[in-house]
Amino acid sequence: MGIEVMEDIRKDYVYDLIESGKRVDGRGFRDYREISVERDIINKAEGSALVKIGDTVVLVGVKLEPGTPFSDAPNKGILMTNAELRPGASPDFELGPPNENSVELARVVDRGIRGSEAIDLEKLCIEEGEKVWMTFIDIHPLDNDGNLVDAAALGAIASLLNTRIPNDRYELTGEDTLSIRDTPVAATMIKIGESILVDPNLYEANAATSKLTVISNADGTISGIQKSGTDGLKEEEIAEMVEIGIEKAGEIRKKYLGDIEA
Amino acid sequence: MGIEVMEDIRKDYVYDLIESGKRVDGRGFRDYREISVERDIINKAEGSALVKIGDTVVLVGVKLEPGTPFSDAPNKGILMTNAELRPGASPDFELGPPNENSVELARVVDRGIRGSEAIDLEKLCIEEGEKVWMTFIDIHPLDNDGNLVDAAALGAIASLLNTRIPNDRYELTGEDTLSIRDTPVAATMIKIGESILVDPNLYEANAATSKLTVISNADGTISGIQKSGTDGLKEEEIAEMVEIGIEKAGEIRKKYLGDIEA
Amino acid sequence: MGIEVMEDIRKDYVYDLIESGKRVDGRGFRDYREISVERDIINKAEGSALVKIGDTVVLVGVKLEPGTPFSDAPNKGILMTNAELRPGASPDFELGPPNENSVELARVVDRGIRGSEAIDLEKLCIEEGEKVWMTFIDIHPLDNDGNLVDAAALGAIASLLNTRIPNDRYELTGEDTLSIRDTPVAATMIKIGESILVDPNLYEANAATSKLTVISNADGTISGIQKSGTDGLKEEEIAEMVEIGIEKAGEIRKKYLGDIEA
């Protein structure tokens, strides 16, 4: 009970502050926390990135292995995106098989990449109908201070951009770099009161009742949207959020993925 | 506690009524509730039937897929029968993996079909030792007002009688109709006090402490029996139930499967 | 609560007795309980042994089946050791998937056999890269009165020494006896107070806070060690336990495996 009261007080505090035009950490409503992206830090992975957004830390690793293609796409590689909300990353995460939150996180990131067709799956065919590269994107949150999805999505595309194809390990020949054709970037917003805030930290995320993630591409098109939370949003609010999301994704892309040709 | 008291009262009521020669819904002891069988209602299934017995509703679907035969029966198709007691069908059904009741339901229906050799499994061989048709019978109760097993068994054989072999989908050639050689039909009875009742509805099933399902064939032979419940039955009672079961199955077969040549 | 008090009293009793140089069942500190090994008692298994150490009873069965080799060891058979703490064997064992105790039991026995290279895995190759014998050692405790691991390890090597390769069942040709090159034997000790006791019975095991299992071979080398329990041990204590363990294993080997050439 004590905990619930504390939570209510904290929510009220966040609300009141926002009503007066401020955020708990002093940011502007349209500002991200500080972002950092470190690449290639796991040498056992074919690609990896450690992304920090404020105190939120997500490690993403990409592994490739030969496997059998699906019968309805014999000439295409396979993409599998997985997220585990490891209990070390938050007192709110529990041991056990993936729950709806980890499944949603993985699937939203997955759809962004798939929708943008960032990976040319046909180039991951080794032998039609027999053998293709299976690409596993594993999302491993280390510290959750809110907005895992933006960090995970950024980590995923940053990892992919540096992924090597492990031909040698499997005694295969072929191109050694993964061909990436677009750079989907997620931007997440919440609505608190009448205000739209980007990149919610944990306090804000807990205080908000609806959240929208927009994944957009280098050309400004959208390749993924996910609303979550228990309150509705108006059409105009969503339109505004989509606009902001595309803009923010553009800024992030330029700053953190800009050195890479996509 | 309140619920338990209610249940005891309801059981007493059912008992007392039966003692005086009546059933809660006014039927005779040897009468089924109204039965209906609608076939081919799921166009994604190779065969399907919606069976209603009173307010009990069970949907059965049959799917066929090519698969590898068992090594000790290289020239035979494979039959798999599965039942899920979906929680929408009853407040007593819970989410989760199959429990002993759903397993028993599936296995009793399965044994009836297998024992009667209704399906000619050898005709489901595509290439000996390599590829055979796997036949999945999925039992999907929609509303449980008692006696799921008779509805499920009737749905299974009704579905099978209309099942098409999806050669086209898998680019195979061969006969397009499933060859069915017999029509096993289940009839379930309970004993309450000294009376034997067929087709127990939910109230009756809950009041009864022993139940017998008899599956019989077109020629009057038996291809499955299952006693359940926590009380014993005498040899004479069982003999009587078997007799009734065969008779009732014959009536159901004639009325609901009669238009089909087996 | 009552149960916990009983347990504390029992522990105190065991302790006090040991302080005065005695064990609950009158044995010397370095004595095993009576051991018996019956071989080949399960005719469906390729090898089997029923081992009793006092009232502790463990049945071990070995099965062989053809399977696919691991890609990094194409010319080697596969060894799998499994233990199930069946709830019939103890009121402390629960239904459900393997827990840490059953996993540890299986893995300690497995490492002893693997480390000693008792099984010549290369002789279990049927066709390089395609087909090898998979050897399953299944540990099945029937009655747990303490020291399951020594009984399980003894049962495993005793079973292996009599294991036949079921070439006939799979229409294969080749040697019919499993080639066993060493005889790893486990000896388990606990420390209570300042005393070291071998072969703890259940009371003693519950009273002890640290336990050491030493698996040693015919030539006196060690092929497995496992410390468990919540208290530490000193280097000298461990050295003494290893010494005792090798000696005890030697005695057991001579008496119960001695008739077999390894």
Add this chain to the structure above:
Amino acid sequence: MKEEKIELIKDGKRLDGRDFEDLRPIKIEVGVLKRADGSCYFELGNNKALAAVYGPREKHPRHLQDAKTAVVTYRYNMAPFSVDDRKRPGPDRRSVEVSKVSRESLDPVILKEYYPKTAIDVYVELLQSDAGTRTAGINAASVALAAAGIPMRDLVSSVAVGKIDGEVVLDLNAVEDNHGEADMPVAMVARTDTITMLQMDGRFTKDEFERGLKLAKKACHEIYELQRTALIEKYSKSVGEGEE
């Protein structure tokens, strides 16, 4: 998306003859189950969805109760025979996510605070599927909740929009979904135009997205009317027949 390119629009019509802004045929039946407290059968073209609602009832185990409100669960399940390739029974990742967003689509309208410590359980079975299953499920569930007498602010209506052959169209069927360029399921409280579910995959320009959303909004209004009519008919019939 896009296994092989097939032409989805011919002479301005879709393969099943619909115009861009046409819904597939809808059929709604209320109160089709005896055991459930509320139920609804909802057909959308070849989709057949059945929703059963139980509650408010005691939530157990107790430590999952919420002292302030009812706890809503929503389970979306595809029958094994509802698709071309048999679906293995049991929840998969897709159904876990669909269940979550569907529950959240209904959450805003359910007056959960009226029934603290209770459970309101929504079970949706897809008996046959042809793309758009989650929207059919939400439409069914919304009506079933009302039929169960659960106090609600309003009904929720749901439909998908998508993009095929470069055109923004309403309510994709499976062929269109498999070969199309984008899909966006939407749920909303039609009367207040409040969007309670929004997902999108594939690729949309911002303009296409906005047009899609408007199209969905319009269709949700149509669906809302059908849901309302079905409930009213059921209710008047009940009264007429002296049923309760």
Add this chain to the structure above:
Amino acid sequence: MKEEKIELIKDGKRLDGRDFEDLRPIKIEVGVLKRADGSCYFELGNNKALAAVYGPREKHPRHLQDAKTAVVTYRYNMAPFSVDDRKRPGPDRRSVEVSKVSRESLDPVILKEYYPKTAIDVYVELLQSDAGTRTAGINAASVALAAAGIPMRDLVSSVAVGKIDGEVVLDLNAVEDNHGEADMPVAMVARTDTITMLQMDGRFTKDEFERGLKLAKKACHEIYELQRTALIEKYSKSVGEGEE
């Protein structure tokens, strides 16, 4: 049933030399385990079954307690090495069903109402199997329950009958079961001729069924005597040895 046709009856005898109405050799040992409250080892031909009984003991978790009676559980388990092809550990559908009908076969004789809120747990391990395992398990469990001092109305005895080469015979072994035409396991309270388990698969005429049931009944009486004798011997021995 019937993988390939082999002759199961020659010169009026079965392959293992038995007459149609012969049981396989039976061996019963009572009280073979230290930890269990009651136990029994039961051999039926090549079947080796071991039953361990615990209880009445506290049932936990508590929400599974029954305020009126003890809750009986029964777990039938085949050891991985008990069959030709290694059985993967853990329950499968077959063992779930066998456990259910076995529990129900014993339920009528256990005076569960004497011990409300408790658990009576029966664990049956099949160490070697050769058809008829569930009947061997029930026979073992029935004796183990008695040995555990669980108050019972009577013992339960169990055997299967079947049909091979057109003949109704008693107690099929694995070869007969695999190549036979029908199998029917039966359990009963022999003294009152009350049938507490009955299953059947394959194909029987009504007449064959009735003859089979009579055959099973006769054999259950034989088994009942063996069970009784084993318990009495154990008990007198205990008394003789001054054991408790």
Add this chain to the structure above:
Amino acid sequence: MKEEKIELIKDGKRLDGRDFEDLRPIKIEVGVLKRADGSCYFELGNNKALAAVYGPREKHPRHLQDAKTAVVTYRYNMAPFSVDDRKRPGPDRRSVEVSKVSRESLDPVILKEYYPKTAIDVYVELLQSDAGTRTAGINAASVALAAAGIPMRDLVSSVAVGKIDGEVVLDLNAVEDNHGEADMPVAMVARTDTITMLQMDGRFTKDEFERGLKLAKKACHEIYELQRTALIEKYSKSVGEGEE
């Protein structure tokens, strides 16, 4: 062990240039996570281990509480991308055993009796692995527990010894482990020379075993100093920066 024979020692040096008694480079960072009550990042050569500690906190469900002491859990987990062949997520038999012995390695130093009914949860993630992961994990966990303010008798330090090309050497890397003859992970309370974890596989003579244990002991003392230094530095820095 021993897939194919490769030479692991050349001219008295190991393949990575180390002498027999050399540790791989170690890097320790304390307090790297915001959410955890205590945390530590520990690098041992190419191993990257991250430990997060939560507690003492309420243990739930309640029936798992211990009225006398805190309940310590320890979960060792390898990230899917931490090894050459992707590891399937979720616990396997190896990680279950490693978690058990790791927990027991720390148990003797935690003053669990100070916090009855609570949970102390240790989560160790292996982000990259190169043999010796359980020892890296224990070293990280020990520091993280201290950083969380859990009262402890002392720190625990851990290292493995092994045998390659017939020589007893310290701290095997993956190549050495795969092609070596024995491996023996050890954990100890360095200050009191109390061994709290000891496992061994492969083959050791008694003499090799004893030499190995001495080598491990010496190295644990080195590691202990590094752990202590890292904690002191973190603490002085915190004080210096006015942090808590």
